[in-house]
Amino acid sequence: MREGSSLGEFEQLVLLAVLQLDGDAYAPGIRIAIEDAGSRRVTRGALYSTLDRLETKRYLQWRPDPNPPSRAGAPRRKFEVTPTGLAALRRSLAAVTALTQGLERKLGAAR
Amino acid sequence: MREGSSLGEFEQLVLLAVLQLDGDAYAPGIRIAIEDAGSRRVTRGALYSTLDRLETKRYLQWRPDPNPPSRAGAPRRKFEVTPTGLAALRRSLAAVTALTQGLERKLGAAR
């Protein structure tokens, strides 16, 4: 990994979703949040790969579900954005925001 | 290329820069616009690869500089975002926008 590497498009969405779910960010919910926001499909493989890569970069960290309900499946992982991750996300969004200025008309309702 | 493929992070920035430069979008200027907005370096190789890939997807098109000044170098290519490209950009930004709602505080000055 290069130093100060910027975030990919999907990585941005994952970090945003984790922030949105604040304190309740488990993989299945993250997946749904992104699908809803983007009107697109997200496979579990894609999501977990990205979560793991963000963890490697120290942009995310997780703990086991502190309150594991009795249900099927492996114990859930509860994700949290690190300060470093938040900083990277800010930097990444700043570029988009700057280049979006003045294009509200052309970009239509998206902004 | 898959159908309805979404835009990468750098692809978004390139399309935005072309829109910003409206009618005056040549590769060197696009490069500067992105560097300024993102406070980062953009090599020519990275930019031309992406421009060509966006052209292949029909998100961008170009014509030779209609008013070629007498100067060094190959004739410049003047880029333009196609309607399809604009639609793809809107879709792509919509996801970020949706997931950003309510996070203004946490994301700080970036929004």
Next chain:
DNA sequence: GACTATTGTCTACATTGTAGACTCAAGGTT
């Protein structure tokens, strides 16, 4: 015990991002 549902892991491959060397032409310098 078999079946189903939920979570996560793993592997392979496709797409996107990046760096740097190379080419080519116009104009200035000597």
Next chain:
DNA sequence: AACCTTGAGTCTACAATGTAGACAATAGTC
């Protein structure tokens, strides 16, 4: 004329990111 510099663009190779789908493990239900 020969050379250098500058400004465009091309090409190749590789790294990082995105995606799909098969597999594993566990808890409840029947």
